[in-house]
Amino acid sequence: MTREELTREELAGRIDYALVLPQLTDEQVVEGLQRVRQYGLPRVTVRPCDIDLAVRTLQGSSVQPNSVCAFPHGSQNTATKLYEARDLLRRGAKGIEMVIGVSKLLSREFQHVQTELLQMAEACHKEGATLTVMLETAYLTEELKIIACRCAERAEADFVATAIMEDIRLLRKYVPEEVGVKAWSIATVDQALAAIDGGAGRIECPLELLDACQKPPVE
Numbered sequence: 001m002t003r004e005e006l007t008r009e010e011l012a013g014r015i016d017y018a019l020v021l022p023q024l025t026d027e028q029v030v031e032g033l034q035r036v037r038q039y040g041l042p043r044v045t046v047r048p049c050d051i052d053l054a055v056r057t058l059q060g061s062s063v064q065p066n067s068v069c070a071f072p073h074g075s076q077n078t079a080t081k082l083y084e085a086r087d088l089l090r091r092g093a094k095g096i097e098m099v100i101g102v103s104k105l106l107s108r109e110f111q112h113v114q115t116e117l118l119q120m121a122e123a124c125h126k127e128g129a130t131l132t133v134m135l136e137t138a139y140l141t142e143e144l145k146i147i148a149c150r151c152a153e154r155a156e157a158d159f160v161a162t163a164i165m166e167d168i169r170l171l172r173k174y175v176p177e178e179v180g181v182k183a184w185s186i187a188t189v190d191q192a193l194a195a196i197d198g199g200a201g202r203i204e205c206p207l208e209l210l211d212a213c214q215k216p217p218v219e
Helices: 008-014 026-039 048-058 078-090 102-106 110-126 142-154 165-174 189-198
Strands: 016-019 043-046 064-069 095-099 130-134 159-162 180-183
Touching: 016 026, 026 043, 026 048, 043 048, 043 095, 048 064, 048 078, 064 078, 064 130, 078 095, 078 110, 095 110, 102 110, 102 142, 110 130, 110 142, 130 142, 142 159, 142 165, 159 165, 165 180, 165 189, 180 189
Parallel strands: 016 043, 043 064, 064 095, 095 130, 130 159, 159 180
Antiparallel strands: none
């Protein structure tokens, strides 16, 4: 795909806008949510403390409120992760983005990782929500990235995600077609193009990138 071929509408359909910075005030979160509605994005991710605010603000729109779980490195125990996820789902989250346990992968406790993902996926799917498995691939060897993909596949997770551009193709290679790939920390149109070409179906990027996209030709 070229810059000329990437339309504003196509990028908008792929964007997962994130309002997760620790310094955001309630006012700034509401402003961000209103912009998401204005831009017609399919979903937005907020901090756990903002899920109630997001559900209220987005009521009546088609935007799906998502939230994060086990940030930033997945170091919480399984019971804590499940409690957090179930509480977010009960409050109206339509998607959970959970950071896989980095330390458990590095310790090669693969059964622990697999069991945790199975329980998390079950909790999400029971409520009709999606599960995105966030991989901090900067800490992982290629072998561990592949194993994490296998665990996500067996758990029937909906997406796997990375912030490392070079890992997008690797994730796409090692998860089946029904599991999507998400790229986060995308900052430019060129990065968005590279992520899409690498197989990313969802992209976390600034809303301003929409305005930088080539608009479709007028018939």
